[in-house]
Amino acid sequence: MALGVAAVALLALYTPARSIDLAPLWNFNDPAASEQRFRDALPTAASDDALILQTQIARTWGLRGDFPKAREILRSVEPQLAFAGAEARARHALEVGRSYVSAAHPAQSVDADAKERARAAFLAAHDLALNGKLDALAIDALHMMAFVDTAPEQQLRWDQRALEIATESSQPAAKRWEASLRNNIGHALYQQRRYDAALAEFRRAVALRERGGDAEALRIARWTEAWTLRALDRVDDAIAIQTRLEGEYAAAGAPSREVFEELELLYRAKGDVEKAARYADRKTTGR
Numbered sequence: 001m002a003l004g005v006a007a008v009a010l011l012a013l014y015t016p017a018r019s020i021d022l023a024p025l026w027n028f029n030d031p032a033a034s035e036q037r038f039r040d041a042l043p044t045a046a047s048d049d050a051l052i053l054q055t056q057i058a059r060t061w062g063l064r065g066d067f068p069k070a071r072e073i074l075r076s077v078e079p080q081l082a083f084a085g086a087e088a089r090a091r092h093a094l095e096v097g098r099s100y101v102s103a104a105h106p107a108q109s110v111d112a113d114a115k116e117r118a119r120a121a122f123l124a125a126h127d128l129a130l131n132g133k134l135d136a137l138a139i140d141a142l143h144m145m146a147f148v149d150t151a152p153e154q155q156l157r158w159d160q161r162a163l164e165i166a167t168e169s170s171q172p173a174a175k176r177w178e179a180s181l182r183n184n185i186g187h188a189l190y191q192q193r194r195y196d197a198a199l200a201e202f203r204r205a206v207a208l209r210e211r212g213g214d215a216e217a218l219r220i221a222r223w224t225e226a227w228t229l230r231a232l233d234r235v236d237d238a239i240a241i242q243t244r245l246e247g248e249y250a251a252a253g254a255p256s257r258e259v260f261e262e263l264e265l266l267y268r269a270k271g272d273v274e275k276a277a278r279y280a281d282r283k284t285t286g287r
Helices: 005-013 031-044 047-063 067-076 078-083 086-100 112-131 135-148 152-168 178-191 195-211 215-231 235-251 257-270 273-285
Strands: none
Touching (some): 031 047, 047 067, 047 078, 047 086, 067 078, 067 086, 078 086, 086 112, 135 178, 152 178, 178 195, 195 215, 215 235, 235 257, 257 273
16 A cells, blocks of 8 residues: 555654554464454554454454455555554554465465465565564564465575574564474475475474473474484384374373374384284274
């Protein structure tokens, strides 16, 4: 959206108040409940915070697969953006991009036009965020570009650019992106069959997750490490990790089909038909 000279001058003078903390309001597993919390916060929200809340309401509709509804909400607040701060504008651009391309979109629904609309929006969000010294949002925008440019070498370039921001930033929210970005870089390298390099990234992600407090994220990171060890024919090392994960998921009361599948493949590689068949059955039953 083009801004007039007067609007640009006013933006230069604008100093937004500290923005709302969205984390306690989000439950990505329940977008409808998250939407209600955002709406409950609207009546007492300052102008920029209200805009930010509207962008998140739009995102909840995208997570539910209703992308036209998400864009309808985003269009409704566009007139207020001219005098908004950097975060509100960056979040708006980011959600416009996600309304065209995201992990929630069925692959067949993303055509060339959608990708170009998303590209423009994500790059605009990145620029707005960097100019506003909002490193985590700039990273978020770059990591979304991997859904636009899906070839592994393209994804690798975007995620490496995002990682540079994360590792150079002094902002905790940006620092928290590093483990996820290491994981994404590892996947891109894996797709290129650069397994040793992928393993190094996955192990860095494991180390970062070990310092965090998210047990499930740590288990996923360890699973990915073992997955790569299997690709490197380091079967016994992979079995050791997956067996440990099997026990952890059992203790958590949530057996993992993905772990059972890997153990099936690993024991087939060892020629242990009996154990492979046992895990094939557990993969099917989920227990």
